[in-house]
Every structure is written in C-alpha cells, then in structure tokens.
Amino acid sequence: MTPVLSDSQVDETIAKFKKILEDSKAEIVYQNKWKLRKLAYPIQKKSTGMYQVIEFKAAPSIISNLEREYRLDDRIIRFLTIALDKHGVEYNIKKRETTSTKEKEVKEENKKEKKTSKKEEEISAKNNEKDLIKSEEPIKESKKEGSKEGSPESV
C-alpha cells in the first residue's frame, strides 16, 4: 500500500512551523510525534490523524502569527495553543525524564507508526511552551492536529 501523505510531507509541515518559530526567536524545548491515531469523532470526514506536540518558549507577540499560519495551512486540521503554568512545566519535565530512562513505553510519547492514509492532508498537534525573557513567565503549549483519512484496515 502506498502512503499518499508520506513521512517526508509530514516532516516538511513540521519543519515549516518550526522555522516560523525559530524566525521569531522561540526556543523549542521539546517536540513529540504521535503515531497515527483514531479520532474520537470524524473531522472533515476523516477518521484518523497524525499528532505532533511542540513545547516552546517565546514572546507572546508571535502567537497570533503562528495561529494564523495554522489556519491557512490545509494540512493542519486542528490546533491548540495553550499556556503552561509552572505545574504543567514540571509535569512535562518529569514525564520526559521517566520516559527516557524506561525501555518500554506505554504512553503516547514513544509510538511511531507508518502512515497509510490516502489523502494528502495531515494533522499535527503541537505543544508549545512559551516563556518570556524574565524570570517568571507564562508558558504556552500548543498542539496541532492534522488528520489523514486512513483506510479501515491498515496494512
């Protein structure tokens, strides 16, 4: 089965948004790709999607630009940008530490899967963590969701 939305196209989309972040001098802390996931309800008639989580630190002014880019891109179906408070940051750090030490992964972080969708759209969920230059700053998390229509039985 030939995947229509190949890994390279997904990576391209992710790279595009990373570039936007880097141009505005955001610090990317962490990024994570989930495997192709079944959506809880169909979005744009699609039942599966690719998720991407990006945590970054940036000044507040770039967020509106970033979200505008998300809306314009056809490959992104849903996105969510949130501000992470200090508990959220701690939680994420802790989570990363435990996942790197453990061999087996039960949670979303370590799953990787090939895409077998037929359409060219992809969803990536991004986690963005935002931090201003000063000591205490609000942190944002943004999540993008891209979807691809998957065939019922993946091959």
Place this chain on the structure above:
Amino acid sequence: MLVNESINRDRTPEKKYCRFRKFGIKYIDYKEHDFLLQFVNEQGKVLPRRYTGNSAKYQKKVCQAIKRARHLAILPFTTDELK
C-alpha cells in the same frame, strides 16, 4: 415478637476524598485519554463532583482538560458505549 428493621441501620458512609489533593497531583494532562476516562461517563459526559469526590479546584481543572481533549478529538463529545 415482630420488630421493624430500623432505617439507616448503623451505616457510616464511605469517606470520600479528592484524589488530587491526597496524592499531591497538581497538573492534569489533557493528552491522557485513559486517565480522563475515569471522570467521564459512558456517554462521554463529565461526571459530577459528588460521584468522583473531587474538590472544586480540581474539578475545574479536570473539566478544562476534558474540554481540550474533546477539541482535539482525543475524547468524544457524545457517544454511546464509551466504556
């Protein structure tokens, strides 16, 4: 001699507690599907505080996490047979 059974016969209700406060959990991740299923009924609706025993503060956080998860299609808005 016939005696009627007394109502409320020596029944002390179970002590309910807020699991977040008890275990010191401060942040509820909206990305965790399995964890959030505990606070949602079979139809996908959020369970009230009196069932789950959450304190008001954490109930709000749970609610917010569930709504974010619904936006990202991690949890459904409404369904049957969720569990």
